[in-house]
């Protein structure tokens with residue numbers, strides 16, 4: 001981290017919740033559940049629509065299981081974890097787990113998702129080199145997060161990735177990055193924290209495969225949600241870095 005300012009805790013500003021559809025684009029099954037799922041439960045509980053898009057099926061995620069089997073297991077786990085937080089559409093892009101490349105093909109796939117689902121808010125995962133705790137981030141997360149930010153812009157331009165039958169969509173107002181060291185916004189997840197925990201627990205085969213002795217999803221998620229809550233004056237919160245698209249007619 002070169003910018004020490006980014007590590008200084010400060011109050012989190014509330015996210016703008018005046019929207020009706022969001023698209024969450026992440027690299028792997030479990031990425032939403034390691035921090036953002038409780039916020040999704042809050043929003044679906046408000047009647048908002050949230051769609052999940054997984055770049056991979058997480059098939060390289062379990063050391064002791066062959067990828068073909070893991071793909072099936074983790075796809076099912078993700079669909080169940082999404083259901084728990086009120087998400088009934090999970091898209092899978094079918095990219096190779098562990099070796100996603102940032103580039104034009106990835107931007108094209110994500111832009112197609114944006115045009116298909118026409119969200120006002122796009123959510124993705126941290127694409128900084130590091131997690132907020134200083135641990136090195138993973139290559140797929142960095143590629144997908146960066147490409148998502150770019151694909152949102154691409155989706156609004158009819159001359160970039162023109163697709164018959166798929167109209168451009170320039171209605172995304174903001175991209176929200178979960179788990180970012182640059183988070184300055186947050187949302188109260190006190191009432192939906194338990195749904196977020198249940199959503200993570202749904203990744204049972206994956207969590208078992210990690211072999212983390214005594215891993216407790218509630219304690220783990222609480223260790224992030226409590227400090228964020230302290231910055232919002234709530235018991236629990238989820239934090240996000242907000243990127244506004246910055247078109248002149250945005251308010």
Ligand SMILES: [Zn+2]
Nearest residue numbers: 027028031141
């Ligand atoms: Zn991941």
